[in-house]
Amino acid sequence: MKLRRDWKEIGLWTLGKRWRFHVTGNSMLPTLRAGEDVLVTPISRTAKIFPGEIVVCRHPLKPKIRMIKRVTEAFYDGSCYVLSDNASEGSDSRTFGVIGRELILGRVTSRLI
DSSP states (O other), X not given: OOOOOOHHXXXXXXXXXXXXXXXXXXXXXXXXXXTOEEEEEEOOTTSOOOTTOXXXXXXXXXXXXXXXXXXXXXXXXXXXXXXXXXXXXXXXXXXXXXXXXXXXXXXXXXXXX
């Protein structure tokens, strides 16, 4: 997935149809750097998630923490396996396992530069 600035997405953000997420940490290097902002489209609990997509989700063990991760596997029951792009940083499914579909909040659509 190539993230870029998309004027349509920025317009949807100004209309309140996207939300801004601030990237902290280096777990998504080289795709996303700490300090960057991305736009996220909220998704329903019934929406399909596909491998390769970057999502914002809640940490399964610390529900107040929101993380940005890449979906590597999506299972028939809606659960997903999510990984950091930078394996040496951050917590992901290698440490906490598969996450339930209800923990996925939105899909990253573009970056703000």
